[in-house]
Amino acid sequence: MNEIKVETDQPEVLAAIKNSVGDARHVVRELAAVFTERIQPLRLEESESVFNDLTRNIYDLQGLLEFVMELKNGMHYFEGFGMPADPISADSNGLKLFNEMLTSMESRDWVMLADLIEYELSPLLLKEEEWLGDLDEKLKNY
Amino acid sequence: MVFEKNIHVLRQRDSILADEIIQAGQSADINISKSKSGLPTLRIKNIYVHSLYNPQKEAEEWVKSNEQIIASADNIVVFGFGLGYHLSELCKHTDKDITVFEPDPNTLKASLCARDLRSVLSRIKIVTDNAIPYFDGEIVVLTLPSSVKLFMNYYDHVLSRMKSRDIINQGLRIMVVGPVYGGSLEVARYCSSSLIRMGHTVELVDNSRFDETLFYIKEITNGKSHYNALVEQFTHLLSKFFLARCELFQPDIIIALAQAPVTTDCVERIRQYGVKTAYWFVEDYRLMEYWKHIAGSFDHFFTIQKDDFFKKMKQSGLNNYHYLPMAAFPDVHKPVDMFEDEKKYYGSDISFVGAGYYNRKHFFSGLIDHDLKIWGNDWDMRSKLAGFIQRSGSRIDTREIVRIFNASNININLHSSTYHKGVNPFGDFINPRTFEIASCGGFQLVDRRSNLAELFNVDDEIVVFDDLDDIRNKIKHYLENPDEAERIAENGRKRVLRDHTYEKRMEEMLDVIVSAGYESAYWKNDREPVKKLISEAGRETDLGTYLSGFSDQENINLTDIKDRISNEDGVLSRTETIFLMMKELTG
Numbered sequence: 075m076n077e078i079k080v081e082t083d084q085p086e087v088l089a090a091i092k093n094s095v096g097d098a099r100h101v102v103r104e105l106a107a108v109f110t111e112r113i114q115p116l117r118l119e120e121s122e123s124v125f126n127d128l129t130r131n132i133y134d135l136q137g138l139l140e141f142v143m144e145l146k147n148g149m150h151y152f153e154g155f156g157m158p159a160d161p162i163s164a165d166s167n168g169l170k171l172f173n174e175m176l177t178s179m180e181s182r183d184w185v186m187l188a189d190l191i192e193y194e195l196s197p198l199l200l201k202e203e204e205w206l207g208d209l210d211e212k213l214k215n216y
Numbered sequence: 217m218v219f220e221k222n223i224h225v226l227r228q229r230d231s232i233l234a235d236e237i238i239q240a241g242q243s244a245d246i247n248i249s250k251s252k253s254g255l256p257t258l259r260i261k262n263i264y265v266h267s268l269y270n271p272q273k274e275a276e277e278w279v280k281s282n283e284q285i286i287a288s289a290d291n292i293v294v295f296g297f298g299l300g301y302h303l304s305e306l307c308k309h310t311d312k313d314i315t316v317f318e319p320d321p322n323t324l325k326a327s328l329c330a331r332d333l334r335s336v337l338s339r340i341k342i343v344t345d346n347a348i349p350y351f352d353g354e355i356v357v358l359t360l361p362s363s364v365k366l367f368m369n370y371y372d373h374v375l376s377r378m379k380s381r382d383i384i385n386q387g388l389r390i391m392v393v394g395p396v397y398g399g400s401l402e403v404a405r406y407c408s409s410s411l412i413r414m415g416h417t418v419e420l421v422d423n424s425r426f427d428e429t430l431f432y433i434k435e436i437t438n439g440k441s442h443y444n445a446l447v448e449q450f451t452h453l454l455s456k457f458f459l460a461r462c463e464l465f466q467p468d469i470i471i472a473l474a475q476a477p478v479t480t481d482c483v484e485r486i487r488q489y490g491v492k493t494a495y496w497f498v499e500d501y502r503l504m505e506y507w508k509h510i511a512g513s514f515d516h517f518f519t520i521q522k523d524d525f526f527k528k529m530k531q532s533g534l535n536n537y538h539y540l541p542m543a544a545f546p547d548v549h550k551p552v553d554m555f556e557d558e559k560k561y562y563g564s565d566i567s568f569v570g571a572g573y574y575n576r577k578h579f580f581s582g583l584i585d586h587d588l589k590i591w592g593n594d595w596d597m598r599s600k601l602a603g604f605i606q607r608s609g610s611r612i613d614t615r616e617i618v619r620i621f622n623a624s625n626i627n628i629n630l631h632s633s634t635y636h637k638g639v640n641p642f643g644d645f646i647n648p649r650t651f652e653i654a655s656c657g658g659f660q661l662v663d664r665r666s667n668l669a670e671l672f673n674v675d676d677e678i679v680v681f682d683d684l685d686d687i688r689n690k691i692k693h694y695l696e697n698p699d700e701a702e703r704i705a706e707n708g709r710k711r712v713l714r715d716h717t718y719e720k721r722m723e724e725m726l727d728v729i730v731s732a733g734y735e736s737a738y739w740k741n742d743r744e745p746v747k748k749l750i751s752e753a754g755r756e757t758d759l760g761t762y763l764s765g766f767s768d769q770e771n772i773n774l775t776d777i778k779d780r781i782s783n784e785d786g787v788l789s790r791t792e793t794i795f796l797m798m799k800e801l802t803g
Contacts, residue, residue: 117274118281120361185264185362193269
């Protein structure tokens, strides 16, 4: 087990992270499932309802990205518990993908958007969920 | 190499489309790249049509998602060809008939270059235009959305046509009204026969039985005013015949051909029953100006010219016009076997069939150093063409015309003009002869017309000439190269059979009429028995007494009563006033 080095003057940050990781895991799992549901409708139809649902989901995804950025900042205080960067933050993966998805949406390239969700976003969310699980374990042991 | 293999298979099902695809260009908008799975994928105008990651898996899921509706149908229609992944999977999944609509030949070409689609091409029918095939049984429409989005207007149009087809397929009652005489008489017969073959109940009002009367009117007077008055009376009489016939036949749709003796009053009367009315103006609007008086009376006005004619009609406040070019009737206009003596009699190196218009008299004088035969009437037997005019310029019937088209090495087709010395440089519409020669498998040289290239592939299916020098060179070339002429003639025949038959034109016409909004005519429920009406009103009442004046008719409606009141003189009775008010209120 890695040695965890915590800056003791930031106990409220640690508490905030502890409290939110469980919720974040739930949100990521839910988002992964919801986005997976969007893949086929995107490939099969181009209706307003699909577009509206997707817009809502992307808004939620944006919220998750913001949370991950906050988490990243928070983790900085604990030197990451010795963990690698989370998959969404690493190399700005999440941000790049988010921008690609927005571009596809703007150009109404539904096939590309479905591809990004199926082959990039869903695996990324699953990895993120796994990473949050590891973090949760470490926080429990802390 | 893959392209050639695909084209070979496609040619066996649709040689014209195969040629169209070969001739298609390479569009900069179409981009084929390798997907992450290694298979090719397609991007058009920067939008992916298939998955960039795994187009094969995507296609499998497409079929799986549509499984239930595929099972429920007899015919499957697919909008969008793409690279055909979805079609390959569909063909594996079902043995039902599959028709694919794809308007872009460039996309088809790219697909046939990128993938081995032989198993698909041997199974499906591809449609690239608005011609909706006739389907037996239930149809389901599946879409490749990314592809449909690129040609949204086209697919909307096809879908609307397909919905109309449901109505048309149930069979309609159609009345075709022909002229007393003239070129459109045959056209009326061809339309009628085609509609019957399409499964409709058709009544042809054949006014040719009155031609002697019309010719007699010409004989009995030299005075123009007498003649016009008599013709007008005669037209009114024939129009009444038509109306009477309509009431008996109770059509859903009426199609009148150019010069049909139908007055606008009668048309308006018929339209009150909800009957859809169409007029096919198979005339040159520049020479025949009567369109101005009739076009607005019909629901739909079909023409063989567009562009300037459409502008003129629009300026006249009309918006009911549609372009519908002439056609051939392959039951009649067909290749025929002939005995040697027949071939000799009807055949020549070059021939012309048609009347001796001003431009033709001039033009053919420049071809008298050839083995030339001119068939038809109105030629000057004292001119230097006299020796070439067959049977002293007598009329030639259709049976013989078909033989001439078949037996001539080169059929010259020069559209008529009353003021040019040869080819009319502003000629637009295509005469029936163009389609008829091609349908016979005859080789023709036709004068250049602005609307020709959209109906035939010039040089591949038909050859055009611009002037006398040009035609002389082309006559020499094709007489020396009969195989080339034969190949072009065969291509021309295939094109006519595919796109330019009267059956195709009638399909198009009905699609337009029904797509514009169609409900069955309400002949049947509109009229009521006079006896019943009198009995209900009470025989001794004012109303009963008034209605008894209609006892000579079996059934009447409000329009009949209004018409009778309008035709009578004197002061209106109270009952009559009430009927007129009722008519006014009910429209």
